Amino acid sequence: MSIALVILAAGKGTRMNSDQPKVLHQIANAPMLAHAMMSGAALEPARNVVVAGHGFDDVRKSVAEFAPEAQVVLQESQNGTAHAVAAAQEALADFEGDVIVLFGDTPFVRPETLEKMVVARGDNAVVVLGFEAADPGKYGRLVMRGDRLEEIIEYADATDEQRDISFCNSGVILAEKSTLFDLIDAVEANNAQGEYYLPDIVGIARDRGLSVTAVACDEAETLGVNSRAQLAEAEATFQSRARKDLMEMGVTLQQPETVMLSFDTVVGRDTVIEPNVYFGPDVTVESGVHIRAFSHLEGCHVSRGGVVGPYARLRPGAELAEDVRVGNFVEIKNAMIDTGAKVNHLSYVGDASIGAASNIxxxxxxxxxxGVMKHKTTIGANAFIGSNTMLVAPVSIGNNAMTGSGSVVTKDVPDDALALARAPQVNKLGLAHKLFEMLKLKKKNMSEKAN
Incomplete structure (x- = not known):
């Protein structure tokens, strides 16, 4: 059976106190919406529809970045969740199969949970995702009879007995397309808010003699984000889960709570990560790497046996081959560092290529x-770049070449050559003493004038 995703992302998110659409606020360097889309992508959906409203153009741009095949449709006025799903009906006019409704501000529903819902659809017309709440609060309650869902009761309408139910509604629903939209057509806005609510389709389905069931997931998967405080809670939830996953895969985190990961961070086993390391988007670290404390990585690749840091920064385009050493206060950007090369301290390497076993x-x-254009520096294999060398690009340093410390290199250096490019030293005897005395006198005169 084919699957279509409908992801609701039209809310403004007033409690976020932001000009940005709520679903575009980021968790682990990706919009909340992208997390929901990535969970749904595990089902290999035939269709993917995002219902947007507030900040429509911004949402559409974000969707195009993470799922260019997805269609974004407009919910012109926000009249409830059933109304939002109805906005996707035209986009699915030629689709045959099941539709699963997700929420752009509920980013942590696991793919495995969605798979359970697909399996449960079998003999059921509608499948609802529920969770056992530690504190049910004002969630809608799922009233079950055996494995059949009888109804969803909103807290305000529940009896005291029903409020004791801890099995609560997440809002996520799965149904066959025609059934879903037929049920939505029957939803009425007979509530205080005058809105059309998606959970109402359960009662309508039961009245029509259709079978409805519920699948349970962990409460943490249903965490919704409606405020900055909840956004911080969601970030903490993601990081805790991601760190645990890394450690289970054989990565050592010396102080896990200080390591920040991105949604797409990849780290190989037997890598050691010291405290206070930050991973931005698009980072791959192979096995057996040592990332030392206070390093910052983004858009880079570190091969086996590498050592990075402490206090190193790898920026987008940094490509480190096997056994490369990048030390303290080194910044690498858009540069290829070949096998066994060393950039051990206090250096900037940008738009460059460094050959194997070279020492910077x-x-x-x-x-x-x-000031206008970027230019490339090329350094050959087994080169030795002396301390405090300025390599003015475009420039090439040959294999086995050297530069003298303090050189400003503006011309290519051939293989095996030593480049010396610094002004001759001149010693002015006694001038230091005279200069200091002159400066002290000047400072004294300025102080007297000020008083």
């Missing part, structure tokens, strides 16, 4: 930007 001395800078 402290304070080296690839001067890649002329």
């Amino acid at each position: 001395g402290a304070g080296t800078i690839t001067c890649n930007y002329d």
Whole structure:
């Protein structure tokens, strides 16, 4: 049976106190909406429809980045969740199969849970996702009889006995397309808010003699985000889960609670990550790497046996081959560092290629930007770049070449050559003493004038 996703993302999110649509606020460097889409993607849906409203253009751009095949439709006025799903009906006019309704502000429903709902659809017309709540509060209650869902009772309408029920409604629903939209057509706005609520289809389905069931998931999966405080809670939930997953896969986190991961972070086993390391988007670290404390990685790849940090920054386009060493206060950007090369401290390497086994001395800078254009520095294999060398790109350093410390290199250096590019040293005897005395006198005169 084919699956279509309908993801509701039209809410403004007033409690976020933001000009940005609620579903675009980020968790682990991806919009909440993207997390919901990635969960649904595990079902390999034939169709993917996002219902947007507030900030429609921004939502559409974000969807295009994470799921370019998805269709974004407009809910012109927000009249409840059933009304929102109805906005997707035209986009699914030629679709035959089941539709699962997700929420862009409920980012943690696991793919395995959605698979359970698909299996449960079998003999049932409608499947609802529920959870056992530690504190049911004002959630809608799922009234079960055996494995059959009798009705969803909103807290305000529940009796004292029904309020004792801890099995609560997440809002996620699965049904065959025609059945879903037939039931939605029958929903009425007979409530205080005058809105059309999706959970009402359960009662309508039961009245029509259709079978309805509920699948249970862990409460943490149903965490919804409606405020900045809940956004922070969601971030903490993601990080805790992601850190645990890494450690179960054989990664050592010396102080797990201080390591921040992104939605797409990939780390191989037997890698060691010290405290206070930040992973931005698009980072892959292979097995047996050592990431030392206070390092920042984004858009980069670190191969086996590498050592990064402490206090290193790998920016987008940084590609480290096997056994590369990048040390403290080193920044790498858009550069390929070949096998066994070392950039051990206090250097900037941008728009560059460094050959195997080369050594980059402290304070080296690839001067890649002329104020308008970026230029490349190429360093061959087994080269030795002396401390405090300025490499003014575009420039090439040959294999087995050297630069003298303090050089400003503006011309290509051939293989096996030593480049010395610094002004001759001149010692002015006694001038230091005279200069200091002159400066002290000047400072004294300025102080007297001020008083």
